[in-house]
Amino acid sequence: MTEIEFLLWVRGPAFEGATVIFVLGVAFRLLEILMLGRKANLAEARGSAMLGGLRTIATRSFPDATTHKRSAFTHTVGYIFHIGFFVTLLLFAPHILVVEKAFGVSWPALPTPVVDATAVVTMIALIAVLWHRLKDPVLRFLSNFQDYFAWFLTILPVFTGYIAFHRVGMSPPTLIAIHILSIELLMVVFPFTKLMHAFTLFMARWYNGAIAGYKGVNS
Amino acid sequence: MARDKTLGEVLRERGISRRGFLKFCAATASLMALPPSTVPAIAAALEKARRPSVIWLSFQECTGCTESLTRAHSTTIEQLIFDTISLDYHHTLQAASGTGAEDARESAMQENWGEYLLVVDGSIPTANPGYSTIAGISNVDMLRETAAGAAAIVSVGSCAAFGGIPQAKPNPTGAVSVSELITDKPIINVPGCPPIPVVITGVLTQFLAFGLPELDHLSRPMAFYGTSIHDRCYRRPFYDRGQFAETFDDEGAKKGWCLYKLGCKGPTTYNACATTKWNEGTSFPIESGHPCLGCSEPDFWDAGGFYQALSIPTGDLPRAAAYGVGGGLLAGAAMGALNRVRKNRAVQAHEKVTIDDLEKERKP
Numbered sequence: 001m002t003e004i005e006f007l008l009w010v011r012g013p014a015f016e017g018a019t020v021i022f023v024l025g026v027a028f029r030l031l032e033i034l035m036l037g038r039k040a041n042l043a044e045a046r047g048s049a050m051l052g053g054l055r056t057i058a059t060r061s062f063p064d065a066t067t068h069k070r071s072a073f074t075h076t077v078g079y080i081f082h083i084g085f086f087v088t089l090l091l092f093a094p095h096i097l098v099v100e101k102a103f104g105v106s107w108p109a110l111p112t113p114v115v116d117a118t119a120v121v122t123m124i125a126l127i128a129v130l131w132h133r134l135k136d137p138v139l140r141f142l143s144n145f146q147d148y149f150a151w152f153l154t155i156l157p158v159f160t161g162y163i164a165f166h167r168v169g170m171s172p173p174t175l176i177a178i179h180i181l182s183i184e185l186l187m188v189v190f191p192f193t194k195l196m197h198a199f200t201l202f203m204a205r206w207y208n209g210a211i212a213g214y215k216g217v218n219s
Numbered sequence: 220m221a222r223d224k225t226l227g228e229v230l231r232e233r234g235i236s237r238r239g240f241l242k243f244c245a246a247t248a249s250l251m252a253l254p255p256s257t258v259p260a261i262a263a264a265l266e267k268a269r270r271p272s273v274i275w276l277s278f279q280e281c282t283g284c285t286e287s288l289t290r291a292h293s294t295t296i297e298q299l300i301f302d303t304i305s306l307d308y309h310h311t312l313q314a315a316s317g318t319g320a321e322d323a324r325e326s327a328m329q330e331n332w333g334e335y336l337l338v339v340d341g342s343i344p345t346a347n348p349g350y351s352t353i354a355g356i357s358n359v360d361m362l363r364e365t366a367a368g369a370a371a372i373v374s375v376g377s378c379a380a381f382g383g384i385p386q387a388k389p390n391p392t393g394a395v396s397v398s399e400l401i402t403d404k405p406i407i408n409v410p411g412c413p414p415i416p417v418v419i420t421g422v423l424t425q426f427l428a429f430g431l432p433e434l435d436h437l438s439r440p441m442a443f444y445g446t447s448i449h450d451r452c453y454r455r456p457f458y459d460r461g462q463f464a465e466t467f468d469d470e471g472a473k474k475g476w477c478l479y480k481l482g483c484k485g486p487t488t489y490n491a492c493a494t495t496k497w498n499e500g501t502s503f504p505i506e507s508g509h510p511c512l513g514c515s516e517p518d519f520w521d522a523g524g525f526y527q528a529l530s531i532p533t534g535d536l537p538r539a540a541a542y543g544v545g546g547g548l549l550a551g552a553a554m555g556a557l558n559r560v561r562k563n564r565a566v567q568a569h570e571k572v573t574i575d576d577l578e579k580e581r582k583p
Contacts, residue, residue, distance in 0.1 A: 016534035027547025035555025109461035
C-alpha cells in the first residue's frame with residue numbers, strides 16, 4: 001500500500017467506519033440512559049423542574065469562585081485545555097471543511113498562526129493535567145487505565161495535527177493520514193469511555209438542576 | 220562535434236565567453252541553492268567535463284517531458300549545454316530512424332559501457348510486453364539491456380519516476396516505474412507532469428559537476444524538491460490568515476486568495492514551481508489561479524480528486540451516520556428493554572424484610 005493509498009483509505013472507508021461506530025455508540029448510550037426512566041415524583045412541585053434544569057446548565061458551564069477556591073489548578077487548566085481543544089478543532093480552516101462536508105454548514109476560520117499557538121497551549125495544558133494526576137496521591141489512587149487512555153486519545157489528535165501542520169518527521173500524506181487516523185481512533189472509542197461526557201454533561205446538569213428546581217431550591 | 224572535446228572547448232568554439240559561462244555557473248549554483256563559493260567548482264568541473272554520452276529512452280509517455288525541455292527555453296544557454304551533452308539516442312529528437320536509430324543506441328552503449336547516462340521518460344508496461352515496443356523490442360527488455368551499462372539513470376517525469384498516469388487505476392498495462400525494475404543502479408527521479416525544464420537541465424548539470432546529488436526519500440534531488448509548494452507559495456499569507464477562494468470566480472479568487480479549498484495539493488507537493496516557475500520565470504499554476512495538482516508526487520492521479528481539499532473525508536457520511544443512528548437506536552432500545560426486564564425481575568424477586576426476620580437475626 002502506497003502512502004497515497006493509505007491516505008485515501010483513511011479518508012474514505014476508515015472514516016466511514018469510524019462515523020458508523022461513533023454515531024451508533026452515541027445513540028446507543030443516550031437511549032440506554034434515557035430508557036432507564038424515573039419513578040413519578042409524588043411530592044407536590046414547589047418550583048419549575050424545567051427552569052431549574054436550564055439554570056443549572058448555564059451556571060455550571062461558567063467558572064465558579066467556590067470551585068476555583070477548592071481546586072484552582074484543575075479548574076483553570078481544565079478550562080484552558082477544553083477551550084484550546086475546541087478552538088483547534090472548530091476554528092482551523094481545513095477542519096471547517098470537514099464540518100462543511102459532513103453537515104453542510106461552515107463559519108470563518110481563525111488565522112493559522114493563532115490556531116497553531118492554541119494547539120501548543122492545549123498540549124501544554126494536557127501535559128500539565130497528566131502531571132497533576134500523577135503527582136496528586138489521591139488523584140493517582142482514583143485513576144484507572146481508562147483515565148490515562150482517554151488522556152492519550154485526547155492529546156494524540158492535537159499532537160499528530162501539530163506535526164502534520166509543521167510536516168515533521170514523515171512525508172506529508174503519511175502525516176495527514178496518521179492525524180486523521182488518530183481522530184478515527186478517538187471517534188471509535190469515544191462513546192464507550194468517559195469521553196462520552198461531551199454528550200451527557202448537559203443532560204446530567206439539567207437533571208441535577210431539575211431535581212432542585214422541582215423542590216424550589218437552587219442547585 | 221567530436222566527443223573527446225571538453226565542454227569548455229565546445230562552449231568557446233560556439234562563441235560563449237568565459238563571463239557568460241561563469242554567469243551560467245552562478246545561475247545554476249543559485250538555482251540549486253548552493254553558496255557562491257561553489258561557482259568555481261561547478262565551472263572547473265564543467266570546463267573539464269568530456270561530453271558524456273546520454274541515451275534517452277521513451278516508453279509509455281506523452282512526449283510532454285521532451286516538449287517541456289525543448290520548447291520552453293529554446294534559445295537559452297541551458298539548451299546549449301544540453302546540446303553539448305552527446306545525446307546519442309532520443310526517439311523524438313534524433314534524425315535517424317529504423318535500424319539506424321537502434322544502431323546508434325547500441326554503438327553508444329558499446330563505446331561508453333559503464334559510463335553513459337540513461338534518461339528515461341514514460342512508464343514500463345509489465346502486463347504484456349507487446350503493449351509498448353520499439354523496433355520490436357519490448358520496453359522491459361530495452362530498459363534492462365540499456366540500464367546494464369549505465370553509470371546512472373535519470374527518470375524524467377512522473378511516469379518514469381513513479382508510474383504516473385499509465386499506472387493510474389485500473390492500470391490496464393501493468394505500468395511500473397523504472398525503480399521497480401532496476402535496483403542495482405543509482406536512480407535520480409525528476410518527477411513532474413512534466414518536470415520544469417530548468418530542473419531537468421539543472422539535475423543533469425548537477426550530475427556532471429558533482430556526481431550523484433543529495434536525494435530525498437523518493438530519490439528526488441533535494442536541490443529542487445527540498446521544499447513544498449505550500450512553503451514557497453506567494454499565496455501562503457492568505458492561507459495563514461484564513462482567506463480562501465471558495466469558487467473559481469468569487470471575490471476571493473479575484474483577489475488572489477489561497478486555493479486550498481479548491482483542492483490545492485501545495486501542502487503535500489515537493490517541487491520548485493513556486494520558486495523557479497515556468498515559461499522562463501513567468502508564472503506557475505497557482506499564480507494563474509489554478510490549484511496545484513501535485514503532479515510531482517506518487518499516485519497524483521488517484522489522490523482523491525483534483526478539486527477536493529486534501530483533508531476532507533471522501534466517503535458517504537450521511538449514509539454512515541444513518542446506519543449509525545439506526546443501529547444505535549435499535550441496540551439502545553434492545554439494551555433499554557433488557558435493563559427494564561432485569562429491573563422488573565429484581566423487583567419481583569425482592570423479598571421484603573419483616574420485623575420477624577430482623578428479630579431472628581438478633582437471636583444468637
